[in-house]
Amino acid sequence: MTVKSHRGSLKERRKDARGAAIIEFAIVLPLFLVLLFGLVEFSLVLYYKGLITHASREGARRGAIYAMPRLTGSQVQTWVQDYLTGVGVTAPVTVTVTGAGGATGNPLTVKVDLTYQYVVLPNLIGMLGPSLTLTAETVMRLE
Numbered sequence: 001m002t003v004k005s006h007r008g009s010l011k012e013r014r015k016d017a018r019g020a021a022i023i024e025f026a027i028v029l030p031l032f033l034v035l036l037f038g039l040v041e042f043s044l045v046l047y048y049k050g051l052i053t054h055a056s057r058e059g060a061r062r063g064a065i066y067a068m069p070r071l072t073g074s075q076v077q078t079w080v081q082d083y084l085t086g087v088g089v090t091a092p093v094t095v096t097v098t099g100a101g102g103a104t105g106n107p108l109t110v111k112v113d114l115t116y117q118y119v120v121l122p123n124l125i126g127m128l129g130p131s132l133t134l135t136a137e138t139v140m141r142l143e
Helices: 010-064 073-086
Strands: 093-098 107-117 131-141
Touching: 010 073, 010 093, 010 107, 010 131, 073 093, 073 107
Parallel strands: none
Antiparallel strands: 093 107, 107 131
16 A cells, blocks of 8 residues: 655656746846835935035035135036036036125025936836936035
8 A cells, every 4th residue: 555645746846946936036026126126216315416416516616615716606507517518517506606706794695407318117017107306405604
């Protein structure tokens, strides 16, 4: 008399385990990819935010230092845009300068707006929209 196992043969159990692993992988892979690309996208946003923050700070410093004649608002704008072009920023950038060329002690404000176009995430998650506006603003006293 032969006793049959209710579990089946070892070969059948391995085949079932492989099938379960494939199904688990198929479920987890999209979530992992969204997380991975989200991390890359978030890193790029932080990188561009750092670039425009540095550009606004340097532009305000350039316009605030004592010089005769003082730099005009358009000269500061050009300097900031040239800096951003030099570091490889190709996204649309708006530079606003107020208070340039004023008297010593007056505030000089440099504001940089960058329209960041998402690279991957809008294709995966439709509710994000096509772009994000990043803003950096620096205020310094004229020397």
